[in-house]
Amino acid sequence: MKRLHSQLDSNSNNIMSQLTICTHSGSFHADEALACFLLKLTDQFKDAKIIRSRDTEVVKAADVAVDVGAEYNQSKHRYDHHQAGFTEIFGDGFKTKLSSAGLIYKHFGKEIIKNRLQLDERKVNLIYKKVYANAIEELDGMDNGIERYPIDVKPLYAVTSTIGNRVASLNPSWNEPQDDDILFKQFEKAMTMMGEYFLDKVDYYGKSWVPAYDIVETAVKNRSSVHSSGEIIILDQYCPWKDHLYHVEDVLSIQTKIKFVLYQDTLGSWRIQAVNLDSHSFALRKALLEAWRGKRDQELSDIIDANGFIGGHKTKEGALTMAIKSL
Ligand SMILES: *[C@@H]1O[C@H](CO)[C@@H](O)[C@H](O)[C@H]1NC(C)=O
Ligand SMILES: *[C@@H]1O[C@H](CO)[C@@H](O)[C@H](O)[C@H]1NC(C)=O
Secondary structure (H helix, E strand, C coil): CHHHHHHHHHHHHCCCCCCEEEECCCCCCHHHHHHHHHHCCCCCCCCCEEEECCCHHHHHHCCEEECCCCCEEHHHCEECCCCCCCCCEEECCEEEECCHHHHHHHHHHHHHHHHHHCCCHHHHHHHHHHHHHHHHHHHHHHHCCCCCCCCCCCCCCCCCCCHHHHHHCCCCCCCCCCCHHHHHHHHHHHHHHHHHHHHHHHHHHHHHHHHHHHHHHHHHHCHHHHCCCCCEEECCCCCCCHHHHHHHHHHCCCCCCCCEEEEECCCCCEEEEECECCCCCCCECCCCCHHHCCCEECCCCEEECCCCCEEEECCHHHHHHHHHHHC
8 A cells, every 4th residue: 555655656756757668559459568568667767657649749758658649769768560561570589579578678678687686687688588598589579460370381280369359359349338448457467467377488498497407507617527428417316407407508519419418306315317319319328238128126226117218227327328228
């Protein structure tokens, strides 16, 4: 309540100087709903007021124009993507033409992620790219009408649950009342929906994905203390490690690839898992010794599946010995 009051006070004090974010009126879409939400997470525009209009003078007078105004110019905070000649992409390997969501994310995404997660620049950059790939690019592609598949491939069933569809269905139906106030209220719901979608992704990458990356990176850097070959790593704690391992090997330019990953399972036993050739492959860089496969030896407590993909041992030392023998 206190916070609300001071917010209201500061708004009324600043009524003349309050910044405005203008987006178009009429029916709304996922991209500008997210773009507006993102702007409200920036230091500069967190207190800005959102208005919806297509009136040229109103758009011109606004401090930020999003998805309206037929202009893209960052130094003037004009972020439309509909005009002829607009070709902006995210870059860094991504080639999908941006929507207003992608545009605002491109310019403010790092600041927003940094504010929310308090991580160092390297991690912010990792998350910035991951969230683009896994949350924003699809909005850009859908909004710009870019097909995900060759046009002659017909889907076998309909998918209607995309976030874009859910935002679209917040627009009043043709036979429901739809004045500006009603549309504005519905637009705010769309902003909230897109905001949750976005923040969930940021939190997942910041609080789950990055910590797993750290565990794998630490293990890889420590590989020579585990075995002189450098081909075995021990995870300090179990985490989803596969995608990270390829990435870390890449980043650290590791020539002798990791063959086995050891970690303790929830019951306290140790697992030895063989690494796949690459992220798209089922083939193993090295399988566990054939003689052990499909066996369970009570004495050694080792278990290995028939393909030599995963084995187990009661102790860390035992698991390590199995990995070394398999090299
Ligand atoms: C963007 O706006 C600035 C400031 O008005 C102007 O100097 C610049 O030429 C504009 N850039 C483009 C590409 O129009
Ligand atoms: C590095 O590996 C050794 C040998 O397994 C282990 O004792 C040590 O705790 C590891 N250090 C880190 C930082 O993981």
